[in-house]
Amino acid sequence: xxxxxxxxxxxxxxxxxxxxxxxxxxxxxxxxxxxxxxxxxxxxxxxxxxxxxxxxxxxxxxxxxxxxxxxxxxxxxxxxxxxxxxxxxxxxxxxxxxxxxxxxxxxxxxxxxxxxxxxxxxxxxxxxxxxxxxxxxxxxxxxxxxxxxxxxxxxxxxxxxxxxxxxxxxxxxxxxxxxxxxxxxxxxxxxxxxxxxxxxxxxxxxxxxxxxxxxxxxxxxxxxxxxxxxxxxxxxxxxxxxxxxxxxxxxxxxxxxxxxxxxxxxxxxxxxxxxxxxxxxxxxxxxxxxxxxxxxxxxxxxxxxxxxxxxxxxxxxxxxxxxxxxxxxxxxxxxxxxxxxxxxxxxxxxxxxxxxxxxxxxxxxxxxxxxxxxxxxxxxxxxxxxxxxxxxxxxxxxxxxxxxxxxxxxxxxxxxxxxxxxxxxxxxxxxxxxxxxxxxxxxxxxxxxxxxxxxxxxxxxxxxxxxxxxxxxxxxxxxxxxxxxxxxxxxxxxxxxxxxxxxxxxxxxxxxxxxxxxxxxxxxxxxxxxxxxxxxxxxxxxxxxxxxxxxxxxxxxxxxxxxxxxxxxxxxxxxxxxxxxxxxxxxxxxxxxxxxxxxxxxxxxxxxxxxxxxxxxxxxxxxxxxxxxxxxxxxxxxxxxxxxxxxxxxxxxxxxxxxxxxxxxxxxxxxxxxxxxxxxxxxxxxxxxxxxxxxxxxxxxxxxxxxxxxxxxxxxxxxxxxxxxxxxxxxxxxxxxxxxxxxx
Numbered sequence: 001x002x003x004x005x006x007x008x009x010x011x012x013x014x015x016x017x018x019x020x021x022x023x024x025x026x027x028x029x030x031x032x033x034x035x036x037x038x039x040x041x042x043x044x045x046x047x048x049x050x051x052x053x054x055x056x057x058x059x060x061x062x063x064x065x066x067x068x069x070x071x072x073x074x075x076x077x078x079x080x081x082x083x084x085x086x087x088x089x090x091x092x093x094x095x096x097x098x099x100x101x102x103x104x105x106x107x108x109x110x111x112x113x114x115x116x117x118x119x120x121x122x123x124x125x126x127x128x129x130x131x132x133x134x135x136x137x138x139x140x141x142x143x144x145x146x147x148x149x150x151x152x153x154x155x156x157x158x159x160x161x162x163x164x165x166x167x168x169x170x171x172x173x174x175x176x177x178x179x180x181x182x183x184x185x186x187x188x189x190x191x192x193x194x195x196x197x198x199x200x201x202x203x204x205x206x207x208x209x210x211x212x213x214x215x216x217x218x219x220x221x222x223x224x225x226x227x228x229x230x231x232x233x234x235x236x237x238x239x240x241x242x243x244x245x246x247x248x249x250x251x252x253x254x255x256x257x258x259x260x261x262x263x264x265x266x267x268x269x270x271x272x273x274x275x276x277x278x279x280x281x282x283x284x285x286x287x288x289x290x291x292x293x294x295x296x297x298x299x300x301x302x303x304x305x306x307x308x309x310x311x312x313x314x315x316x317x318x319x320x321x322x323x324x325x326x327x328x329x330x331x332x333x334x335x336x337x338x339x340x341x342x343x344x345x346x347x348x349x350x351x352x353x354x355x356x357x358x359x360x361x362x363x364x365x366x367x368x369x370x371x372x373x374x375x376x377x378x379x380x381x382x383x384x385x386x387x388x389x390x391x392x393x394x395x396x397x398x399x400x401x402x403x404x405x406x407x408x409x410x411x412x413x414x415x416x417x418x419x420x421x422x423x424x425x426x427x428x429x430x431x432x433x434x435x436x437x438x439x440x441x442x443x444x445x446x447x448x449x450x451x452x453x454x455x456x457x458x459x460x461x462x463x464x465x466x467x468x469x470x471x472x473x474x475x476x477x478x479x480x481x482x483x484x485x486x487x488x489x490x491x492x493x494x495x496x497x498x499x500x501x502x503x504x505x506x507x508x509x510x511x512x513x514x515x516x517x518x519x520x521x522x523x524x525x526x527x528x529x530x531x532x533x534x535x536x537x538x539x540x541x542x543x544x545x546x547x548x549x550x551x552x553x554x555x556x557x558x559x560x561x562x563x564x565x566x567x568x569x570x571x572x573x574x575x576x577x578x579x580x581x582x583x584x585x586x587x588x589x590x591x592x593x594x595x596x597x598x599x600x601x602x603x604x605x606x607x608x609x610x611x612x613x614x615x616x617x618x619x620x621x622x623x624x625x626x627x628x629x630x631x632x633x634x635x636x637x638x639x640x641x642x643x644x645x646x647x648x649x650x651x652x653x654x655x656x657x658x659x660x661x662x663x664x665x666x667x668x669x670x671x672x673x674x675x676x677x678x679x680x681x682x683x684x685x686x687x688x689x690x691x692x693x694x695x696x697x698x699x700x701x702x703x704x705x706x707x708x709x710x711x712x713x714x715x716x717x718x719x720x721x722x723x724x725x726x727x728x729x730x731x732x733x734x735x736x737x738x739x740x741x742x743x744x
């Protein structure tokens with residue numbers, strides 16, 4: 001057997017991406033990019049593409065057995081994920097061969113109500129003809145008529161974006177307010193970018209506020225393997241501050257349970273200690289921020305450590321120790337996640353953590369809090385004002401309150417009826433044909449939103465489509481990545497850009513001329529070769545061959561802001577944002593107490609929904625993932641459980657201001673006493689039979705062995721989470737719902 005050293009062993013064990021066999025170290029999930037046919041014993045050739053099942057956009061290889069997909073593995077040529085992928089990416093196969101996959105256009109039968117599940121199969125010509133007729137009516141009449149396109153931001157690119165632009169000013173809704181609006185707003189106003197990249201491989205100290213990179217970070221595999229690099233190569237310490245013992249907290253050197261929503265006060269108190277002890281970076285503060293050392297010292301003195309201990313429920317000695325260790329261990333970095341930014345004070349929380357990095361000079365240095373490196377790709381860059389049209393959280397509420405008729409609502413691979421807060425309310429709006437006369441949903445499976453549509457269109461998966469991408473690089477050298485078909489689309493499923501091309505053709509020559517390409521590959525090539533250094537012949541062919549193009553001459557540069565400044569009005573890192581004062585907010589980062597969390601009654605707790613590593617709402621019908629995680633429980637601290645007289649496995653009721661749910665209790669020390677936590681992405685009532693934990697017969701024999709049928713498919717906590725957004729960042733405050741808890 002091949003020998004492996006301790007470093008390799010730890011990487012294998014932590015990532016769970018390889019296994020050891022007697023023939024040597026054989027990476028099963030694609031570090032070598034190889035796959036062997038079980039029939040011929042020959043190596044299969046992998047077709048490189050890009051996974052789009054989460055924002056990480058990992059490079060993958062699709063392996064075929066004749067015309068069928070045999071496996072999905074990591075692409076070792078991709079510099080972000082470096083050949084590793086998560087269970088979700090591997091289970092992309094399940095999405096392709098889902099027995100409940102929609103394969104033909106479906107129209108609601110005449111005389112039936114939305115949600116009755118009575119459909120008739122129609123042709124694509126009929127489906128597109130109906131959409132075109134309604135689009136034409138909207139364009140001709142204008143006043144009071146509306147077309148709404150709803151999708152994830154990364155799906156509003158390419159020819160889809162071009163088509164929407166030709167329609168004038170359609171209402172564009174994205175999923176940003178659900179996940180990243182608060183974080184993006186804070187970062188945009190502070191340094192001009194909406195996301196950071198942590199140079200984790202080179203860090204020696206990680207101060208993690210409410211993030212869970214080992215399970216649910218937006219850049220998941222790209223980020224967590226580099227944290228492991230830092231821990232192994234540089235003996236970095238990982239400190240996690242979180243009310244819940246997440247997977248990341250469990251693998252940290254120290255877990256510090258904090259009272260939810262008080263992270264900003266902790267960060268400001270730590271900053272105060274750093275300033276008092278003269279551990280700050282005076283040069284960065286004076287030259288590259290818009291405040292002085294004296295101003296910072298004076299302002300931060302309002303956040304004393306004793307008050308921080310009282311508010312956060314963390315001991316004074318711990319706060320002081322963390323502050324000194326963070327300021328004196330170089331390079332180090334503080335970073336945040338949804339546990340911090342998905343509060344009603346989430347935007348201010350993020351600003352405070354960015355301040356903490358700034359005062360010790362951790363901005364865009366080796367091992368620090370770095371600006372993203374990526375290419376701006378025409379039509380394919382999702383970070384654009386065009387797709388920040390309207391806050392989708394407020395949309396359904398506005399339609400209902402103002403009775404604004406939406407003549408054509410088109411949802412692409414998004415499921416607001418399930419994913420949005422207050423599910424019952426969203427369902428009511430979707431069912432109201434006076435408010436929404438015609439709803440179209442394009443997806444791979446009959447989602448909860450699709451079930452309430454008038455027209456359902458079969459979509460392709462990423463393994464059957466084209467796309468172009470330049471995700472922020474974790475090696476800090478920008479790249480271009482390609483999505484290309486590995487297999488032909490099954491049935492009559494189509495990519496969204498094909499639908500846009502056909503609708504444009506119906507609209508006449510003025511619109512259709514924008515889409516005159518012999519094949520979609522020609523369009524992708526036209527955009528790709530606009531990147532400096534990417535040549536039309538050799539480099540584009542290598543992009544197809546390897547799935548990624550990286551400039552060979554570019555070296556990693558740090559402190560790139562020194563060239564042209566930050567992308568802010570002042571060209572500085574704006575700790576004080578003057579524009580906020582004009583809107584009634586504090587120009588300096590501040591702690592905003594959450595009213596709902598003050599003076600909780602004995603039977604009241606704060607509900608925290610959290611992500612599980614193998615699930616997302618749109619992957620619930622994956623048989624491999626559902627078998628790993630198919631149900632959920634309510635996590636309670638033992639002290640809390642004793643007070644409420646609740647035992648392990650008891651049925652309990654959680655009641656919020658908008659409703660109640662019943663769920664089993666799980667007693668654990670890995671949760672703050674004032675918190676109850678529930679995993680999300682479960683409890684589907686549509687989305688296919690696997691998502692509903694139903695055993696059934698199909699062409700796939702595995703569907704007869706859904707052994708967890710009796711356990712059920714869990715509970716969706718969104719039913720009792722009301723719509724509540726941060727006034728500054730406009731993102732949903734998922735972590736702030738106050739619930740009364742009792743035995744059922």
